Amino acid sequence: MRRSHQSSASGVRRSHARQIITLVALLGALPAPALAGRHVPRPELHRLLKHGRISRVYPNTRAGSNASKVVEIEFGSAKLKALFKPRAGEVWLRENIAPGTYYKRESAAAAIADALGIGHLVAGVVLRRIEGQDGALLGWMDDEPVTEPNKRRIDRESAEQLRAFDYVIGNSDRHAENLLGQVLGGRFIPIGIDHGLTLPNGPLTEFRWPVDWVDPVPTPLMESTVAFIQSIDPARVAAILVGEGIERVAARHALRRLARLKRSPQVIAVGLHGAEAMVQRVSELGRVADQGLTTREINAIEQVLDHAYR
Ligand SMILES: Nc1ncnc2c1ncn2[C@@H]1O[C@H](COP(=O)(O)OP(=O)(O)OP(=O)(O)O)[C@@H](O)[C@H]1O
Numbered sequence: 001m002r003r004s005h006q007s008s009a010s011g012v013r014r015s016h017a018r019q020i021i022t023l024v025a026l027l028g029a030l031p032a033p034a035l036a037g038r039h040v041p042r043p044e045l046h047r048l049l050k051h052g053r054i055s056r057v058y059p060n061t062r063a064g065s066n067a068s069k070v071v072e073i074e075f076g077s078a079k080l081k082a083l084f085k086p087r088a089g090e091v092w093l094r095e096n097i098a099p100g101t102y103y104k105r106e107s108a109a110a111a112i113a114d115a116l117g118i119g120h121l122v123a124g125v126v127l128r129r130i131e132g133q134d135g136a137l138l139g140w141m142d143d144e145p146v147t148e149p150n151k152r153r154i155d156r157e158s159a160e161q162l163r164a165f166d167y168v169i170g171n172s173d174r175h176a177e178n179l180l181g182q183v184l185g186g187r188f189i190p191i192g193i194d195h196g197l198t199l200p201n202g203p204l205t206e207f208r209w210p211v212d213w214v215d216p217v218p219t220p221l222m223e224s225t226v227a228f229i230q231s232i233d234p235a236r237v238a239a240i241l242v243g244e245g246i247e248r249v250a251a252r253h254a255l256r257r258l259a260r261l262k263r264s265p266q267v268i269a270v271g272l273h274g275a276e277a278m279v280q281r282v283s284e285l286g287r288v289a290d291q292g293l294t295t296r297e298i299n300a301i302e303q304v305l306d307h308a309y310r
């Protein structure tokens with residue numbers, strides 16, 4: 001009885017030791033978990049996305065209308081996760097945005113967000129050639145689905161800034177899957193992804209914004225959002241668009257929307273009639289080719305474009 005107890009105790013010890021050895025071996029063999037984009041400062045993220053060694057490319061289980069692949073980039077003993085959207089995998093989706101240019105629009109939109117000081121509200125993007133294909137490579141962003149209790153903690157300022165950004169870049173694709181959620185400092189922050197269908201070569205055909213992402217309190221825009229809108233420099237936006245290879249006609253409509261938004265920032269406020277009415281109202285305004293600007297304002301925009309696109 002004693003003997004058998006002793007032998008079963010040493011058996012347990014042996015089996016513990018075996019488990020520990022197996023765990024250590026497994027941990028050694030396991031790849032380091034891939035980091036999401038928000039854990040890496042933006043300049044470093046861009047450097048890694050652009051030049052980092054690609055260790056793995058595999059299908060994106062959440063792929064949308066266009067082709068996309070998950071990419072892992074190794075640096076030191078760490079890994080970075082990213083999403084690759086190849087130019088060749090772009091399908092026709094909008095009248096005035098040619099497939100084969102979405103990847104540039106991804107990059108241009110992120111560059112504008114950076115210049116406006118809201119780079120933290122979008123995924124970082126670089127252009128890169130992977131497996132022989134050109135495309136946009138986006139830093140992976142964490143995603144926490146919006147659930148009822150979270151709705152109440154939506155960071156209103158971030159959502160308003162992102163809405164202003166979407167109007168200026170003419171985003172017709174801000175549906176719920178193109179906003180990811182991150183909880184930071186107890187607030188629910190919207191992160192914009194998928195900016196291929198932006199900067200149309202004409203007026204904005206439809207403005208979309210998931211109503212779950214609008215602070216349900218019917219209020220005007222925050223003062224800080226109005227100040228953010230007024231601070232946007234059209235010449236800076238034009239310079240970025242030129243640098244990113246975006247067509248002049250797309251830049252023209254972006255600057256017209258910007259001028260109109262500066263004149264009436266409250267158009268993107270929830271207002272008294274609620275989120276759905278706001279989306280409808282902004283959609284209607286987006287379709288107006290001259291944005292209700294005066295000839296003088298239109299000409300001033302052309303001068304900015306002449307300077308940028310010379
Ligand atoms: N940077 C990212 N970080 C984390 N997940 C991402 C990222 N980019 C894309 N995804 C995931 O992959 C999905 C498809 O990507 P994306 O929306 O860019 O592709 P799409 O084909 O252009 O989509 P759509 O059908 O909306 O036009 C997203 O809905 C999201 O779940």
Ligand SMILES: [Mg+2]
Nearest residue numbers: 064177178194
């Ligand atoms: Mg999408």
